[in-house]
Amino acid sequence: MLIYSGYVYRLKKSTKNVKYWVCQSNSCAANVHTNASDQFVKANGQHQHLPAPERIELRDLKNKVKERVRTEATSVPKIYEEELARSNISSAALILAPLPADAKSVLNRARRKITPPIPTSSDFDIPDLYRQTLNGKPFLECHAERLNLKFEPQHVMSDFEMSLIKAVKQKFPMATHHGCYFHYCQSLYKQVQLLGLGTAYFEDESTRLSCRSTMALALLPIELIEDAVHLLEDDSLSEMKDFFKYFKYQWLTRVPPTYWNVSTLEFRTNNFAEGELLSFLEKCASLFCHIGWHNKFNNHVGKTHPNVWRLFGCLQREELSFRQQLGKINCAMKKKKNDTGCFIRTQIATLTERHEKKQITLLEFINGLSMIVAQKSTIAH
Known part of the structure; x- marks a missing residue:
């Protein structure tokens, strides 16, 4: 298309040196000649209509x-x-x-x-467009061959879906599998709402303390959990009876404390993979940069079940984003370190030490941890 003096022209024909353009309106005889580089040469005829900007x-x-x-x-x-x-x-x-x-x-x-047909089986050819990065470099496969990497993680952190727990155990039997503290707290608060305790949580301090104390159990040394649950149940209001019944079934029987207790872990959530930049990334900045992966990638994909070509395209754009951030880290363009995680770890260590020295009771230990839960950013670290 060619735009000249407020009118739109379409190409009718061209020669080696001249292009012949006619008005987009079929009933209009006006036309324009340009050279091969689309530079104006001359105009012929009058338009039979007004320009339409x-x-x-x-x-x-x-x-x-x-x-x-x-x-x-x-x-x-x-x-x-x-x-x-x-x-x-x-x-x-x-x-x-x-x-x-x-x-x-x-x-x-x-x-x-521009989108290939959707494959109908798992055996299909990937077009060259999707075999390379957006800057034309071979994608993934060449690096896998060069590095000769085997995915055998020693530690896995996830949410508490039973199917996922079983799959991790089957696929990586030697890995230590822990549940994410963020998801643990999220599950407990969701149950509070399902049991109709949402209003009481906001209005009644005792209810709020009981809920936060159960969240704090994941921060407690694992050998103290069973006694702590009985202590909290005895100390809670009668309205919390169904909540503790749920807790004992779900978090002591169905999902044992070995999965959700994070007291010995330096990093208690996988929220660094869901939008939070944690301090440990600075230790490996020369190897990779963190990109808030899960939430960011889900937003980029834009739908729950994308087709394979849409997914490949998102991976290509994700690689571009990763490459940009890696370049920034390698050039020492790092974000300011957040000290919140270090402060919380110090609080937990202090409470643990005081309990071990019998300076505080188990209930005081739990209440102290519940105050950590109450802090705005706790479950993100």
């Missing part, structure tokens, strides 16, 4: 949307709405612009044109 605005909008549709995994309606919002087009162009639902089918076709 709104159409030019809409064409620019369409081109920007199509470019993003072809290169991003973001949903088509979202791309369209974002570009429409930032385009700052005139009121007339806004009225003429199609609604997101009307533009969706055309834009989806543009995306499908």
Whole structure:
């Protein structure tokens, strides 16, 4: 397409030195000649209609949307709405612009044109486009061969899905598997709400203390947990009876304390993989940089069950982000260290030492840990 003096032209034919353009309106005889480099040569005839700058605005909008549709995994309606919002087009162009639902089918076709067919089995060829990074480097496979890496983790941290616990045990029998403290606390608070104790949690200090104390059990030396549960149950209000019944079944029988007790771990959550940058990354900055992976990647994928090509495209963009952050770390462009995690570890160590020296009772030990739970950022460290 060619835009000249507020009119839009389409290419009719071209020779070695000249391109012949005709007005986009089929009923208009006006035409323009340019050289092979699209530089204006001359115009012929008069237009039979007024120029429509709104159409030019809409064409620019369409081109920007199509470019993003072809290169991003973001949903088509979202791309369209974002570009429409930032385009700052005139009121007339806004009225003429199609609604997101009307533009969706055309834009989806543009995306499908560059997307290979969805595989129907696990045996399929990967096009060259998806075998390399966005800067054209061979992707993953060459590095795996060069490094000769075997994925045999010594430690695994995850949430508490039973199917995942069984899978880790089967696949990595020699690995130590711990549950994430963040998910442990999250599960307990969810149960508080399911039992109708949400209001009491906010309004009644005793209820709140009982809930936080059960969260604090994961920070307690594992040999003290059984006595601590009985102590907390006896010390709690009658309204907490069902909660402790749930706790003893779910967290003492179904999922034993060996999975959720994190008192001996330096890092108690996998939240560093869900958006939090923890201090230990600085120790291995020359090897990799942390990218808040789970939440960030889920947001980039944009849907629960993406097709394989959408997933590959997201991995390519993730590699680009990783490469950028790795470069920053290697150039010593690091974020300021957060001391919250160190402060919390010191608090836990102090309480543990005081209990071991019998300076505080077990209940006082638990209550002290519950105050750590109450701190805003505790379960992120």
